[in-house]
Amino acid sequence: MSTTMRPTKWASRLLALNAWLVFAFFYIPIIVLVVFSFNGSRRVNIWGGLSTRWYPEVLQNEVILDALKNSLMVASISTIVATILGTSLALALDRYRFRGRKTLDGAVFLPVIIPDVTMAVMMLVFFAQVFRFIDSFGPRFQLGIYTIVISHIAFNISFVAVVVRARLGQLDPSLEEAARDLYASGWRAFQKVTLPLILPGVLAGALLALALSLDDVVISAFVTGPGSTTLPVYVFSAIRRGVTPELNAISSLMLLASTVLVLGSLFLQREPKSKTNNQGE
């Protein structure tokens, strides 16, 4: 895009001002939150000097650690399953023509856009019905970690599929043809050529799924059972009870974890650096 279309000096200044205000809007609340997690005093309106006392308290809290364990378990299982299923879905939609492809294409988009409350209640009544049905045969089932995992996989498949599909779209189709031409069967061509080339996209999708799973509050809250509280659900109920510095500390830690994930995913999605081009013959 040419930069000869810069607007007038005056408008230019306004644009820049707007931009910096937006960045401030994004970051100030977060920064304030983190700063106050180092507040020595328990009361928010009194600054008790810089202290890290809340962090060890948080990191040794049994309930919090339990919730963290649950979150990590749910996130890792749902990410792995969703990545495999989502990637295969993306491949099928991108590479093949089959009846029902258009409908499937549209359906895949729904979990991305559905409000989380809707999905939460939907899964709740679904499990209620399923349990009622199974109960008639004897075994009694309850909501638990596995119901959260099942629900997370459901929406993560779509997110992974969308990300991988975008990456597949950038892939030169003649590369796979060249592999076939060179005596590679369909599967070998995928394994040796397509997969390595879409791997950054698959990993980016996986990281997105991980982040979304760790982030989820509403769905987890609705389909959770006794003993299967996840970290965001814990934090959510804690916030409703009132603001405490421990919450600031937990929040800062979670922010740190998210930021690491983001930077990791962005790093993976970078275009490979073009090495110096040797033009000599």
Add this chain to the structure above:
Amino acid sequence: MNGSANAVELHGVVKKFGDVTAVNCIDLTIADGEFFSLLGPSGCGKTTILRMIAGFEFPTAGHLAVDGQKMRLTPPDQRPVNTVFQNYALFPHMTVLENVMFGLLMKKVPKDKAREAAKKVLDQVRLGALGERKSSQLSGGQQQRVALARALVNKPKVLLLDEPLGALDLKLRQEMQSELKSLHTEVGITFVYVTHDQEEALTMSDRIGVMSEGNLLQVDTPDRIYEHPTKRFVADFIGEINMLAATVADDGTVQLGSEQIKLDGLSPEVGQSFTLAIRPESIDLTGPDQGVEPGLNQISGTVTHRTYFGDAYSYDVETGGGVLSVRCDNRPDHQRFNEGDAVKVSWRPDSSSVLKD
């Protein structure tokens, strides 16, 4: 394998994409070891034919054989055919050497043997030192040669080339043309070459198949394609040509407008009227009072326009048989004519072609 089998055979091959007919009932035989070119404008179906030989597309009707074996639904990885793609399609995540070794490894050749063979072919295309580079680090011409090496190392029965020189600049293209030709002689493999560039086809091929709109119009050696085109499109597509309306009288004499000419071996099926095609350089111009060799066709005309090309002059000459474009080499012993000069236009009867459409 049948030693005397043709490299490629197409019988009645039709390819439709939905309602669009890309390839319309083609019969073609390509001999073992030939350098065969499919020549035509974009969209004529030449690439589709190539892809069907390779196995990326399957015919809607008719059948196709490679090395004497019918290829029905045989996938590309099971055909003794390799392709050099238009955009090279080098694997970006592998080094040059790994690219070239790929086909051999897929055929379960032991790694060290594969590496040896790959290195040898890279030397053959003069890229021996660049084995460890990634393809993004190479120039277009170098990438092209890697693509060639990657295909040739497998010693396929047929090598398919899809407009491989399209992305190169003129000088490089001409270099590569002669390299390809000598490579072909060296390895003795059948080359099937797709191009829209008539010069490429004429200089490199043993035989050319000219295509238009899905139809194979004429298959012949380059000299016969050029000097004796049989279809209007072929005559027009390759080089410059004069096309004149001719009529046949009942007594067998041929008229070009108001002039009568000699034409041997005119088959009766041609009918009452046809088009006569003559290349501009096959025509000679002489002054009205000069002598002309006996046996040549001779008509008189007036120069209406002259263009100077440095190495030649092109004259537009109005005659009783139509307007002729004549090309004369710019040599000291050749006479120059001016606009308005009266001239004698002459040509040998066997240097013209009868167009069947």
Add this chain to the structure above:
Amino acid sequence: MAALDQSAAQADSRKGRLIATPAALYLLFFFMIPLGVIVTYSFATRTATGRTVLTGWNLSSYDKLFSELVLRIIWRSFWMASVTTILCLLVAYPFAYYLATRAPKVRNILLVLVMIPFWTNGLIRIFAIRFLLGSDGPASQLSENLGFGTFRILFTPTAVVIGMVYSFLTFMVLPLYVAIERMDWKLVEAARDLYAGGTVAFRKVTWPLTRSGVIAGSILVFVPSFGSYVVPEILGGAKTMLLGSYVARQFGAARNFPFGAALSVVLIAVMLIAVVINQRAEANRA
């Protein structure tokens, strides 16, 4: 005998279906069927003890939708989602324009800075707002020290809108940025060349060309805002009852699943309308 290419296409199609099947089945069982279940529940009956009975289909839950209380909640949610969307658009458009007109190196850094808040935990970010706006929180302290008195924004509709804008602004920025970046600026130059002034060039050239980005961004902000649950719960309090919280209530304390299901159907309908609008907009893009 079938044409060869038809057989090949069929084999191809079979392979595609095979590869898609596990994921498609999963989505069928654990998304489509739950969706069906909740729609079915909207026609069920609620017993006096709060249980859901699936016999005797009726529309009583839907009748309840048209009661004044419910309509007011729906309207309030719609209104706040609209305000949020418009605010996001007004702020995000110049912001995306600014981003798109930076030099590539600067642009990449700025994009990363924009993506980070997008990815960090949404709940935490709302908490950050909650913390900041509390009546004894830092913002309040600051305004007190400056003589403006305490900050009483929390638990008002304003706080909820601020929270929603904070949560969803990035969803507006990204599609807009992509649309603006993709634009062929030569067209604007051509318009300027034909004596169109700045605003006219914008109205006649830039706006129409980026419209698809505007629509995509608006949908990505409106739909979640309309059904937002976490933001009103944390920042809104009892006074500002929005659809998301109201639905949740039916499955919690109020225990009226059929009614909750009917409300969810409203949300689902809005979502489907949004998808259709977006598809039409995509199709219209030349």
